[in-house]
Amino acid sequence: MSRDGGADHRGRGRARGFLYDNGLGLAFGAAFVLAITGQAIAGRAEFNSELITDGLQPMGFLAYLTSSDFAVDVTENWQSEYLQFFLYISVTVWLVQRGSPESKPVDKAGPESDHDQLTGEHARPDSPRWAAARDWRQAVYSHSLGLVMGTVFLLCWFSQSVTGVASYNERQLRQLQDPIGWAEYLGRAEFWSRTLQNWQSELLAVASMAVLSIYLRQRGSPESKPVGASHSTTGVEG
């Protein structure tokens, strides 16, 4: 094999290695782009159909992407997804589900010891630096995943309310009705209908995953117990 051929082979190996090592993130990232593009196309068609019915000018694709109608539809789903993960991350510290791979062992409820969590004096040489710290940094880093998910949830929910009132008011004006303020919108049925219809589906998905994974298996999936694991085995992923 020539030197060039060897370098080429190593290059291909590195490229294949990157794709293989990041397949989950890349595949879901690509699927996300396709799905949100499809949502924009379908959403614009539906919105334009309403405008045409009202005798108004249809909206271009770029204009629709920056419209409150599209933004509220996006953010109402985002907030509920981040709420789902925030709750799952936080609630599973304290609540367990016997037999579920989504739960930790039933005798481990709570924040656990420094020994179990590899924090403070139990931190290892390769532990993140803030895990070894004995001050506020350890406290912050110990909750960083939940804090970030919770913050993103609140930001998305706030965005839903801001874009939601704009979208609601645009419809109000089309129907020759007065617009309303942000605070009033927070008490309106539309805001809570958009919010709760997303929350209920996320909560149902989490509850069913926690319970179904006690009895059902998906060979090779880290979200499932090993196929041969007993139904009572808790906190073991395959």
Place this chain on the structure above:
Amino acid sequence: MLTGLVLAVTATACGSPHERRDDAHAAAVRFEQALGAGRTAVLCAALAPGTREEVEQSAEGPCDRAVERDKLPAGGAVRHVDVYGDQAQAVLEHDTVFLAHFDDGWKVTAAGCEPHGEEPYQCEIKGR
């Protein structure tokens, strides 16, 4: 950050909210001036296509003759304007006017409107 991004994108998409409000305000003022001066051609040109169509259909005649016959009340000065997306509402001293944005600017979709409780405004002229 996310909210800022959403607001920034929305704001920069089709001019700033201030510019859009000023443009809608100017359209409402032009409409009232044409109404006051009896310039029916200008008045008809200021109407949204659907509204103009409705005016012509209900009068069974051309728009300028219809607006001349069914005189709208003078609205007076514009007190405030609300803009959401491509829709706007101008509240005048004696009238409320609804507008929508088209390629050639803001057009009046309804005028001569009176509030009607929780229901839509009742308007002298309006579109579909």
